[in-house]
Amino acid sequence: MPLDPALRDRIITAVADGFSEQIAHTQALMRFPSIRGDEQAIQDFVFRSFRDRGYAMDRFAMDRAQIEAHPGGARFSPEHSEAPIVVGIHRPRAEIGRSLILQAHVDVVPPGPADLWTHPAFEPVVEGDWLYGRGGADMKAGHAANLFVLDALRRIGLQPAATVTLQSVVEEESTGNGALMTHLRGYRADAVLIPEPEEEMLVRANTGVLWFRVEVRGRPVHVREMGTGANAIDAAYRVIGALRALEERWNADKAGRPHFEGEAHPINLNIGRIEGGDWASSVPAWCRIDCRIALYPGVSAAEAAREIEAAVAAFSRDDAFLSNSPPSVSFHGFFAEGYVLEEGSEAEAVLGRAHEAATGAVLKSFMTAGYLDTRVHALYDRVPALCYGPKSENIHGFDERVSLASLRRITTAMALFVAEWCGTEAA
Amino acid sequence: MPLDPALRDRIITAVADGFSEQIAHTQALMRFPSIRGDEQAIQDFVFRSFRDRGYAMDRFAMDRAQIEAHPGGARFSPEHSEAPIVVGIHRPRAEIGRSLILQAHVDVVPPGPADLWTHPAFEPVVEGDWLYGRGGADMKAGHAANLFVLDALRRIGLQPAATVTLQSVVEEESTGNGALMTHLRGYRADAVLIPEPEEEMLVRANTGVLWFRVEVRGRPVHVREMGTGANAIDAAYRVIGALRALEERWNADKAGRPHFEGEAHPINLNIGRIEGGDWASSVPAWCRIDCRIALYPGVSAAEAAREIEAAVAAFSRDDAFLSNSPPSVSFHGFFAEGYVLEEGSEAEAVLGRAHEAATGAVLKSFMTAGYLDTRVHALYDRVPALCYGPKSENIHGFDERVSLASLRRITTAMALFVAEWCGTEAA
Numbered sequence: 001m002p003l004d005p006a007l008r009d010r011i012i013t014a015v016a017d018g019f020s021e022q023i024a025h026t027q028a029l030m031r032f033p034s035i036r037g038d039e040q041a042i043q044d045f046v047f048r049s050f051r052d053r054g055y056a057m058d059r060f061a062m063d064r065a066q067i068e069a070h071p072g073g074a075r076f077s078p079e080h081s082e083a084p085i086v087v088g089i090h091r092p093r094a095e096i097g098r099s100l101i102l103q104a105h106v107d108v109v110p111p112g113p114a115d116l117w118t119h120p121a122f123e124p125v126v127e128g129d130w131l132y133g134r135g136g137a138d139m140k141a142g143h144a145a146n147l148f149v150l151d152a153l154r155r156i157g158l159q160p161a162a163t164v165t166l167q168s169v170v171e172e173e174s175t176g177n178g179a180l181m182t183h184l185r186g187y188r189a190d191a192v193l194i195p196e197p198e199e200e201m202l203v204r205a206n207t208g209v210l211w212f213r214v215e216v217r218g219r220p221v222h223v224r225e226m227g228t229g230a231n232a233i234d235a236a237y238r239v240i241g242a243l244r245a246l247e248e249r250w251n252a253d254k255a256g257r258p259h260f261e262g263e264a265h266p267i268n269l270n271i272g273r274i275e276g277g278d279w280a281s282s283v284p285a286w287c288r289i290d291c292r293i294a295l296y297p298g299v300s301a302a303e304a305a306r307e308i309e310a311a312v313a314a315f316s317r318d319d320a321f322l323s324n325s326p327p328s329v330s331f332h333g334f335f336a337e338g339y340v341l342e343e344g345s346e347a348e349a350v351l352g353r354a355h356e357a358a359t360g361a362v363l364k365s366f367m368t369a370g371y372l373d374t375r376v377h378a379l380y381d382r383v384p385a386l387c388y389g390p391k392s393e394n395i396h397g398f399d400e401r402v403s404l405a406s407l408r409r410i411t412t413a414m415a416l417f418v419a420e421w422c423g424t425e426a427a
Numbered sequence: 428m429p430l431d432p433a434l435r436d437r438i439i440t441a442v443a444d445g446f447s448e449q450i451a452h453t454q455a456l457m458r459f460p461s462i463r464g465d466e467q468a469i470q471d472f473v474f475r476s477f478r479d480r481g482y483a484m485d486r487f488a489m490d491r492a493q494i495e496a497h498p499g500g501a502r503f504s505p506e507h508s509e510a511p512i513v514v515g516i517h518r519p520r521a522e523i524g525r526s527l528i529l530q531a532h533v534d535v536v537p538p539g540p541a542d543l544w545t546h547p548a549f550e551p552v553v554e555g556d557w558l559y560g561r562g563g564a565d566m567k568a569g570h571a572a573n574l575f576v577l578d579a580l581r582r583i584g585l586q587p588a589a590t591v592t593l594q595s596v597v598e599e600e601s602t603g604n605g606a607l608m609t610h611l612r613g614y615r616a617d618a619v620l621i622p623e624p625e626e627e628m629l630v631r632a633n634t635g636v637l638w639f640r641v642e643v644r645g646r647p648v649h650v651r652e653m654g655t656g657a658n659a660i661d662a663a664y665r666v667i668g669a670l671r672a673l674e675e676r677w678n679a680d681k682a683g684r685p686h687f688e689g690e691a692h693p694i695n696l697n698i699g700r701i702e703g704g705d706w707a708s709s710v711p712a713w714c715r716i717d718c719r720i721a722l723y724p725g726v727s728a729a730e731a732a733r734e735i736e737a738a739v740a741a742f743s744r745d746d747a748f749l750s751n752s753p754p755s756v757s758f759h760g761f762f763a764e765g766y767v768l769e770e771g772s773e774a775e776a777v778l779g780r781a782h783e784a785a786t787g788a789v790l791k792s793f794m795t796a797g798y799l800d801t802r803v804h805a806l807y808d809r810v811p812a813l814c815y816g817p818k819s820e821n822i823h824g825f826d827e828r829v830s831l832a833s834l835r836r837i838t839t840a841m842a843l844f845v846a847e848w849c850g851t852e853a854a
Contacts, residue, residue, distance in 0.1 A: 109705075109706050109708065109709050110705040110706055110709070112705055112709070112712040112713070113644070113712060113713055116644070116712060173706075173708065174707075174708075209708070211707045211708070217540070217543070219824070219825075231697075231698070233698050233701050234698070237664055237667075240664075270658075270707065270708065270709075270710055271658070271660050271661070271704075271711070272704045272705075272706050272707040272708060272709055272710070272711055273703065273704035273705065273706065273707060273711065274660050274701055274702065274703045274704060274711075274714065275701065275702050275703075276700065276701045276702075277698075277699045277700035277701060277717070278536075278537040278539055278699075278700065279536050279537055279600075279699050279700065279717075279823075280601075280638045280697065280699040280700060280717040280718060280719040280760060281536065281600065281601075281636070281638070281697065281699060281719045281761075281797070281798070281823070282536050282537070282539070282697075282699055282823045282824075283697060283699070283823075283824075284698070284699055284700065284701075285539040285540060285543065285825070286539070286540055287701065290704070290706075290707040291707060292707040292708045333707060334708075370708070371708070396706075396708070396709045396710075397646070397709075397710075397712075398646075398712070
């Protein structure tokens with residue numbers, strides 16, 4: 001049932017009144033250089049900011065055995081984060097409304113070469129409407145919004161009339177194991193909202209993502225006799241060629257897939273990292289590439305992994321060098337299926353009304369071709385999992401930035417959504 | 428004047444009598460994992476082994492300013508060794524004969540992945556005629572031979588009747604600055620012998636070598652929108668293609684070059700190391716490749732460097748991405764011209780007689796397409812610089828090995844060469 005217009009206006013004002021403080025909190029989060037493995041300090045900060053507001057707290061580690069046994073769990077590698085998951089729980093006086101999980105991740109991707117940034121990556125700077133810095137858009141702005149939505153209600157003497165669980169996870173940029181762990185811990189709600197930077201739209205469909213590493217071994221010799229040696233770097237580039245062919249086959253398979261057949265190139269293969277050889281004057285003995293590829297919803301990670309292994313093996317059989325020294329393929333990160341948010345859910349209808357009230361525009365939905373933690377809730381919690389968030393530019397790139405005007409609109413829409421979805425009671 | 432046959436036979440016996448001890452000394456050298464930057468301990472061991480035999484000692488650091496000002500000097504990089512050069516000088520009672528420098532390097536190339544070695548790289552093992560281990564052939568066997576040649580003469584109460592300088596250098600595998608520093612320090616002799624593993628042959632001509640690094644910068648974006656970003660790893664591969672075209676042009680230019688036109692492929696370009704990107708799910712922002720290419724004698728390093736820079740620049744101008752973001756080319760290692768050992772020198776004639784006496788075969792000469800420190804003495808000392816040494820397999824590769832029978836023949840030939848070139852006097 002749509003919100004009472006007077007309440008709606010009070011909430012809009014309450015979000016506006018807290019917005020300076022919300023930006024300051026976002027900037028505080030952004031000052032933590034929380035790349036993978038370095039999220040202990042920020043999770044302590046998050047823990048304090050939840051606890052200081054009186055939420056019931058839960059803090060827990062990943063359960064490796066449980067995660068690795070799950071079909072959507074990624075195998076642990078030495079780089080896997082050991083930071084905890086932090087959860088703050090609002091429990092209403094009376095559980096009248098529908099419960100909600102508000103989730104966000106604190107891990108950010110590496111900033112890359114410092115000299116390609118206009119401002120230092122972990123020193124947030126506002127210029128005009130843009131808040132600059134690594135991880136601001138993806139997704140510390142959303143992380144802060146989750147908290148400030150509840151603050152806004154409190155500012156006008158209200159709180160949700162249902163359980164709202166604030167979840168701060170890690171490993172979103174590498175495995176998705178953090179979100180999966182909240183599922184394995186047993187948290188459930190009637191809906192989930194994750195405010196990733198989604199251009200003020202709702203994610204309708206999302207690809208799965210696989211990370212894999214290909215390692216090639218050569219037989220090095222002195223470069224004076226290099227004709228007789230195999231060069232692992234050259235061999236790795238030939239394998240990349242074979243993987244590009246697989247990528248094209250998967251793209252050609254878009255026909256008949258509702259959210260994908262209209263896209264020019266829905267499946268992207270990224271060769272994100274390469275390393276090989278020890279010495280300019282030695283023919284390189286080894287080369288490894290770290291790759292990421294997208295999967296259509298409905299294709300399981302295990303199925304896709306088998307296809308990749310088969311493609312590398314088939315190519316190698318016909319390659320003079322690789323046939324003697326077949327590359328190894330290993331899966332050390334995302335092992336995630338995609339999902340589709342089915343149309344017609346009540347959660348989506350409520351968010352649509354909230355969005356329209358906050359922005360004056362109809363809520364649009366779209367397909368996005370990168371990994372999202374909402375897959376855990378869509379596939380395994382089996383509840384409406386809404387991924388929706390502010391406008392941004394250059395996430396994962398240099399001078400990553402989030403629009404403050406958009407963030408304010410989104411926070412307003414989220415607050416209206418919470419008020420209608422959960423209902424409100426006196427704080 | 429050929430050696431007296433009786434003296435010749437006594438020297439052959441003296442080398443044989445010392446050979447077990449010589450192998451033990453070679454193995455002691457091989458146990459030092461003296462890769463670039465880690466040669467301090469082995470140079471201390473070498474210092475003690477020279478000093479204990481009573482040689483006049485000199486130990487000195489590289490003079491960076493002098494080296495970098497020299498046309499054959501390599502620019503220093505953070506990886507440049509800081510180990511000293513060690514020199515032991517035999518001074519005769521009367522300077523009657525011709526003086527000689529016996530030089531060898533202690534640095535070795537990295538062993539690469541440990542599991543590709545049958546025995547651990549720095550634990551020397553003898554199997555049949557082969558002595559296995561990283562740096563045994565290249566060139567700790569030769570390093571020990573330099574010392575044991577003088578020991579052999581001493582065993583029969585003799586010593587060279589001219590100054591013989593034993594030089595133990597570093598940086599042979601990366602810059603050649605160690606050998607250059609002995610020149611800059613002022614050491615000269617009537618001939619130089621360096622017992623690199625040369626298949627019992629004499630090096631007649633030797634390519635120069637350049638090391639260079641190409642760095643590509645991309646403009647990374649989130650992989651979900653990768654069509655709009657530039658991928659630095661792909662761009663680096665296109666640059667490698669342009670460098671391969673340069674390599675083919677240089678090979679085509681072999682016509683009319685006496686020691687090279689008979690070779691199928693005298694100029695080798697090696698892409699020895701590659702590194703790029705930070706994250707499987709970020710489009711890579713950077714990629715760098717470490718390369719090594721050979722030069723014909725007579726082509727200066729500066730001239731070749733300009734050609735490489737021009738080739739990369741010309742290719743980049745026509746490349747959609749690289750034209751906006753031209754790669755950088757830097758020279759951080761070998762900056763070395765090749766040389767030719769002119770036929771007809773007296774030093775070569777003496778070595779030829781010694782070789783024939785030790786092996787029963789005529790001394791052959793050949794062109795080798797890798798860097799040699801003899802270039803310093805050939806080009807800048809301007810004396811006969813003899814590079815000549817034992818049979819080996821897999822230098823710079825796995826299971827590097829040197830033939831002990833060959834090492835014994837070579838040591839014998841070297842002892843006979845010293846006795847005739849320098850003359851002998853009572854020890």
